[in-house]
Amino acid sequence: MKTEIVDRLIQRINQKEVTVGVIGMGYVGLPLVLRFCEEDFRILGFDVDSKKVATLKKGKSYLKSIPSSRVSKFVRNGLLDVTDDFSRLCEPDCILICVPTPLTEKMEPDLQYIEKTTDAIQEHLQKGQLIVLESTSYPGTTEELILPRLESTGLRAGKDFFLGFSPEREDPGNKRFMTQQIPKVVAGVTPSCQKAAVSLYRQIIQKVIPVSSPRVAELTKLLENIYRSVNIALVNELKMLADRMGIDIWEVIEAASTKPFGFSPFYPGPGMGGHCIPIDPFYLSWKAKEYDFTTRFIQLAGEINVSIPYYVVSKVSDALNERGKSIRGAKTLILGVAYKKDVDDARESPALAIMDLLQKKGATILYHDPYIPVLPPFRKYLFKLKSSPLTERLLHRMDAVVVVTDHSQIDYPWVVKHGPLIIDTRNVTKNMKQWKKKIVKA
Ligand SMILES: NC(=O)c1ccc[n+]([C@@H]2O[C@H](COP(=O)([O-])OP(=O)(O)OC[C@H]3O[C@@H](n4cnc5c(N)ncnc54)[C@H](O)[C@@H]3O)[C@@H](O)[C@H]2O)c1
Secondary structure (H helix, E strand, O other): OOOOHHHHHHHHHHOOOOEEEEEOOOOOHHHHHHHHHHOOOEEEEEOOOHHHHHHHHOOOOOOOOOOHHHHHHHHHOOOEEEEOOHHHHHOOOEEEEOOOOOEOOOOOEOOHHHHHHHHHHHHHOOOOOEEEEOOOOOOOHHHHHHHHHHHOOOOOEOOOEEEEEOOOOOOOOOOOOOHHHOOEEEEEOOHHHHHHHHHHHHOOOOOEEEOOOHHHHHHHHHHHHHHHHHHHHHHHHHHHHHHHHOOOHHHHHHHHOOOOOOOOOOOOOOOOOOOOOOOHHHHHHHHHHHHOOOOHHHHHHHHHHHHHHHHHHHHHHHHHHHOOOOOOOOEEEEEOOOOOOOOOOOOOOHHHHHHHHHHHOOOEEEEEOOOOOEOOOOOOOOOOOEEOOOOHHHHHHOOEEEEOOOOOOOOHHHHHHHOOOEEEOOOOOOOOHHHHHHEEEO
C-alpha cells in the first residue's frame, strides 16, 4: 500500500531522521534549536543577521540566558549548522519560523518579517516539508497570509506540504521552567498538518496540546498576553489610587494573595515592558476592527500602562520639589533599564520612556544596569549612554535614584544607604523602615 507523504514524514520525525530548520536565531529561535539538538536532531538555523550567524558558527552564544558551552558542543558534533543563505531552505524537512512581529509607528502589526520569510520559503518549498509559524500574531495569520503564498506554488497544504501554528511561550530568565517543561499548543491547517506538527513537537516537549485550528492557537497566545496586560494595568491603576489614599498597594496585594482560591497576584511597576505584552494585544485590536469590534479592555489596559512612566516621573518631580529642588538640572540615576529583572533585554522597557521624560524636563540622566553595558538604539529612543559603575561616590553625586528594574544582584540596602532619594517602582525597599524619609514608592 502507498504510504502517504505525511506518514512518511512522521516516521522520519520519530526516527529522528529529519533536519529541522529554524528561521530567526533570537530569544525564541535559539533555545528551540538547542532543545532539538539535545534530542539528537540535525538543525539548520537561518538568520539575516550575519553577525549572529558567524557567532553561532564559532560555537558562541550572544544571549545571556544561554551559555556558549550549550552552543559549542552541538557545533562541534555537527548537529548544528547556521546560515544566512536562504536558498538552503530546501534542505530542512521541517521549518519553524521565529522572526520578530513588532508594531509600526502607528501601532499596527508590522508583518514584514513574516512576509519576507514566507516568500523565501515559498521560493524553495519542497514536497513533504512541514512549516510551522511560532511568531506571535493575530488570528488568521497562518491561514490568510502564509497559506495562500505557499499554495501559489501549486503545492497543496495537507497533501503536498504541511502548515501549522504553535505559539512560543519562552520566558527568558525563568529558571523554573525549561523549554521541554512548558506545554506547547499546536495546530495545523488540516488534520494531517496537525498530525505532522504534533509529532515534531512531541520529540522535544513533554506535553503537547493539539487544538482544532491555527486561529485557536493564535488567539490562545494573545489571550495569555492580554490577560497579563489587563491585570498589570489593573494593579497599576489601583497603585495610583492607593498612593493618594496613603495605602501601600504592595501590602494590599500580599494580603489578598493569602486567599487560597480566585485570586492571582499581579504586581505594579514602572510601566509595561518587553517585546510581547506591550505589543501583542495590539495585534488583536487591529484585527478586531475587521469585525467591527472594539477591544476595550486592551485599549484601556494599554492607556493605563503607557501612562505609568509619566506617573513615575511626576513622583520624582514631587519628591525633588519637597526637598526644595527642581527636576530641571537634577542628577538622576536610573537603576535597571532591562524590561524585567535579571535579563539583558531592554526592548520596550519602561525605563526608556522614563529616561526620555526626565531628559525632556531638563534632568541629567545616568543609568546603571549590570546586564546592559551600553544602550543600543531602540524603536523610539536613542540614548548615547553607557552603564555607570555603581559606586558610593556616584550615589552621593545624584539627586535621585529611580529603581526601575529590580535585578537580583543589586545590594538595595547599600544603594538606599548611600543614595539621597530613592524612587522605588518595584518595592525593593520593602523592609527598610529606617530609611523611610528618603524612600518614595512610585
Ligand atoms: N522573546 C520572548 O520571550 C518571546 C516569547 C514568546 C513569543 N515571542 C515571539 O517570538 C517571535 C520572535 O521573538 P524573539 O524575541 O525571538 O525576537 P528576536 O528579535 O530576539 O529574534 C528574531 C531573530 O530573527 C531574525 N530575523 C529577522 N528577520 C528575519 C528574516 N527575514 N529571516 C530570518 N531571520 C530574521 C533577527 O535577526 C533575530 O535574530 C516574535 O513574534 C515574538 O513576539 C517572543
